[in-house]
Amino acid sequence: MSNLPLRQCLLAETLGTAGLLLFGTGAVVVNEQTQALGHGGIAAAFGLVVFLLIQSLGPVSGSHVNPAVTIGFWVAGRFPGRRVLPYVAAQLMGGVLGSGLVALVAAPGSGLGATRPAHTALEALGVETVLTFWLMLVILRVTAGSKEQGLLAGLAISATVGLEALVAGPLSGASMNPVRSLAPALVGGHLEAAWVYIVGPVAGVLLAVLCDRVLRIQPPITATEPASA
Incomplete structure (x- = not known):
């Protein structure tokens, strides 16, 4: 975890989440208009922007850019609880900023890259x-120990x-991030099934923390029998 002042961390989270929405959902909007990227290109855009954000902003704030990840680190005991709400607020602010910028170049009626269930909400x-x-x-x-950065x-x-x-993009939008879904939904005014993209990611990180704890359990030490004289 970064030891920098909170204001610097919040600025990094705001900028990072804005960048995630700008280039990630921006790729969706560009593909709507040009069909130049395709589904694979959109997936690559999300992966690339996440890599760039981790490498550039990770040393400042950890580059969570995702409220579910922030909650997951907190539950795992690797992030202070007093910073959770400020981080989430900064992420939401950055997400809305990023979606607002995407809206400037989107065609009328665009969903701004919002995620929607392909079939049922469940x-x-x-x-x-x-x-x-x-x-x-x-x-x-x-990100455990020496591998963190x-x-x-x-x-x-x-x-x-x-x-x-x-x-999984064609099934649910592959959000994995409440702000990634909420920001375009708020800016575009389409909040149908928004709960899916809050409940699902939060449930997922809680299960992951539990699984990680099980994987970290050390095997019992077996006492060695003394050699016979």
């Missing part, structure tokens, strides 16, 4: 829970985002 809820579980588990495993950690996390967006 199916999307299950998908978002599973996706966020894997994302948070990867984050917890690759490593290049490979950033690659692993961004690759997870890109892979999950590629595979």
Whole structure:
């Protein structure tokens, strides 16, 4: 966790989340207008922007840019509770800022890259829970100890985002992030099924923290029998 003053961390979270929405959902909007990126290009855009944010802003704030990740780190005992609400507020502010910028170039009637269930809300809820579980588990495993600021950690996390967006994007939008879904929904005025993208990611990170704790359990030490004389 960063020891920098809270104001610097909040600025980093605001800028980072704005960048995530600007380039991630911006890719969706550009593809709506040009069909130049395709589904794979959109997934790659999300993975790439996450990698850049981790490498550039990670040393300042941890580059959570996701309220679910912030909550997950707090529950895991790796983030102070007094910073949770300020981080979430900064992320929401950054997300709305990013979506507002995307709206400036979007065509009339655009969803601004908002996530919506492809079928039922319950199916999307299950998908978002599973996706966020894997994302948070990867984050917890690759940021432990000396690996916290490593290049490979950033690659692993961004690759997870890109892979999950590629595979599950057509099902639920592959949000894994309440602000990533809420910001375009708020700016565009479409809050249908918004609860899915809050409940699913939060449930996913809680399950991931539990799983990480189980994986960290050390095997019992077996006493060695003394050698016979």
